[in-house]
Amino acid sequence: MQKVESHKRQNLPEITKIQNFYSTWVKPLAGFLGPGEHLTFRTTVSLMLFLPPSSNRPQAADLRNSSTVTEFVLVGFEQSSPSTRALLFTLFLALYSLAMAMNGLILFITWTDPRLNSPMYFFLGHLSFLDICFITTTIPQMLIHLVTKNHTVSFASCMTQMYLVFLVGVAECILLAFMAYDRYVAICHPLNYAQIMSHQVCARLVLTSWIFGMVNGVFLEYMSFRNPFCKDNHIENFFCEAPIVIALSCGDPQFSMKLIFVDAIVVLLSPMVLIVTSYAHILASILSRASSSGRGKTFSTCASHLTVVIFLYTSAMFSYMNPRSTHGPDKDKPFSLLYTIITPMCNPIIYSFRNKEMKGAMGRALGRANLAQAESI
Numbered sequence: 001m002q003k004v005e006s007h008k009r010q011n012l013p014e015i016t017k018i019q020n021f022y023s024t025w026v027k028p029l030a031g032f033l034g035p036g037e038h039l040t041f042r043t044t045v046s047l048m049l050f051l052p053p054s055s056n057r058p059q060a061a062d063l064r065n066s067s068t069v070t071e072f073v074l075v076g077f078e079q080s081s082p083s084t085r086a087l088l089f090t091l092f093l094a095l096y097s098l099a100m101a102m103n104g105l106i107l108f109i110t111w112t113d114p115r116l117n118s119p120m121y122f123f124l125g126h127l128s129f130l131d132i133c134f135i136t137t138t139i140p141q142m143l144i145h146l147v148t149k150n151h152t153v154s155f156a157s158c159m160t161q162m163y164l165v166f167l168v169g170v171a172e173c174i175l176l177a178f179m180a181y182d183r184y185v186a187i188c189h190p191l192n193y194a195q196i197m198s199h200q201v202c203a204r205l206v207l208t209s210w211i212f213g214m215v216n217g218v219f220l221e222y223m224s225f226r227n228p229f230c231k232d233n234h235i236e237n238f239f240c241e242a243p244i245v246i247a248l249s250c251g252d253p254q255f256s257m258k259l260i261f262v263d264a265i266v267v268l269l270s271p272m273v274l275i276v277t278s279y280a281h282i283l284a285s286i287l288s289r290a291s292s293s294g295r296g297k298t299f300s301t302c303a304s305h306l307t308v309v310i311f312l313y314t315s316a317m318f319s320y321m322n323p324r325s326t327h328g329p330d331k332d333k334p335f336s337l338l339y340t341i342i343t344p345m346c347n348p349i350i351y352s353f354r355n356k357e358m359k360g361a362m363g364r365a366l367g368r369a370n371l372a373q374a375e376s377i
Contacts, residue, residue: 069155069229069230069233069248070154070155071152071153071154071155071233072152072153072155072158072233072234072235072240072245073151073152073153073233073234073235074141074142074145074151074152074153074235074237074238074239074240075151075234075235075236075237076142076145076146076151076237076238077145077146077238078145078151085146085147086146088146089143089146089147092139092142092143092146092341093143095341095342095345096135096139096143096341099131099132099135099341099344099345099348100132100135100136102345102348102349103128103129103131103132103135103344103347103348104128104132105348106124106125106128106348106358107125107128107129107132109358109361109364110122110124110125110128110361111125113361113364115357115361116357116358116361119182119186119197119199119202120179120183120186121357122199122202122206123175123178123179123182123202123205123206124179126175126206127172127175127176127179127347128347128348130168130171130172130175131172131343131344131347131348132344133164133168134165134168134169134172134340134344135340135341135344135345137161137164137165137168137239138161138165138238138239138340138341139340139341141153141161141238141239142238142239145238153240158235158240158245159221159225159240161239161240162220162221162224162240162241162242162245163217163218163221164217165239165240165241165340166213166216166217166220166221166242167213167214167216167217168213169213169339170212170213170216170217170267171209171210171212171213172209172312173267173268173271173312173313173316174208174209174212174213174267174271175205175206175209176271176275176305176308176309176312177270177271177272177274177275178205178206178208178209179305180274180275180278180279180305180309181278182197182202183278183279183282183302183305184278184279184281184282185197187282187285187286188281188282188285216263216267219263220242220260220263223246223256223259223260223263224242224245224256225245225249226249226256227246227249227250227251227253227256228249228250228251229248229249229250230250232248233248235248237333237336238333238336239336239340241336242260242320243257243260243320246260260320261320264316264317264320268313268316268317272309272313275309279302279306282302307346307350308343308346308347308350311338311339311342311343311346312339312343314338315335315336315338315339315343316339318335
């Protein structure tokens with residue numbers, strides 16, 4: 001009895017609050033109910049009032065401790081037959097080797113050939129470097145998973161891969177816009193081109209694209225992993241792509257998806273406005289004063305850049321600006337392959353085949369390499 005009386009004295013303030021609440025709200029509301037409903041209502045409210053405060057804590061604790069996912073499984077092409085995976089491995093290895101060789105060659109000649117000492121080739125060299133980084137973040141891992149049964153990646157590895165994809169992808173989008181501006185200045189203001197696009201200005205533009213990619217990558221990384229993960233850990237793609245990873249998180253992923261959608265509008269459409277504006281001025285300038293031969297050369301240079309822009313922006317817009325309900329493994333993988341391996345492979349080929357100076361520089365570089373090899377023999 002003494003223990004009961006002591007317990008009542010300790011909890012007297014809480015009991016007084018409950019009694020006041022009961023007499024003020026519960027009894028008047030219960031008066032509108034019938035006899036059976038009156039008893040049920042009073043019993044339910046009484047149980048709710050006298051439950052200890054800690055009774056609601058397990059759900060919050062479970063939510064905080066629900067991040068039980070320590071690794072992800074990249075499904076990729078796991079469901080394909082062994083012969084299909086072998087064929088895909090051969091194909092993607094060839095494409096990856098070609099992309100690395102072509103981008104490496106462009107990177108080498110733009111940084112070593114004195115005849116290519118202009119802002120356009122300065123930007124092109126950095127674009128090739130970004131393509132090398134971009135393709136290396138995803139394809140080697142996919143090639144390994146095509147020949148092994150273990151398709152798991154750690155939580156930290158998935159975060160790192162996603163950040164690098166965001167960093168390099170955003171930096172490349174910004175750099176393509178600066179390349180369009182460079183073409184605009186070269187064609188529309190040729191007399192002031194050297195002054196406007198000085199080496200210091202070009203270096204600052206490239207640095208801006210990298211900084212913007214880094215900062216934007218941190219933001220997108222946070223939005224992708226802000227919620228805990230307690231659902232299925234199977235990613236229906238060959239790398240950690242943000243929309244798919246967010247869909248696996250606990251809670252409501254719509255807030256993160258909306259912010260990533262807004263970010264994609266800023267990152268993709270803002271540079272696109274600069275690109276479209278630059279080429280509109282270029283087109284007007286060409287049609288007004290250039291000769292037929294000059295038009296052909298200018299169109300050839302601009303067509304190379306526009307082709308690269310269309311490849312990258314189309315695939316990126318589908319992946320990050322479409323409603324999630326329209327996505328699926330059969331649709332996501334082709335577009336992911338387009339901007340992770342096809343575009344980095346096509347960039348050097350497009351610029352090389354449509355640019356006489358690049359073809360000449362490649363010929364000189366390969367000729368020096370053959371001469372050096374012959375002399376060593």
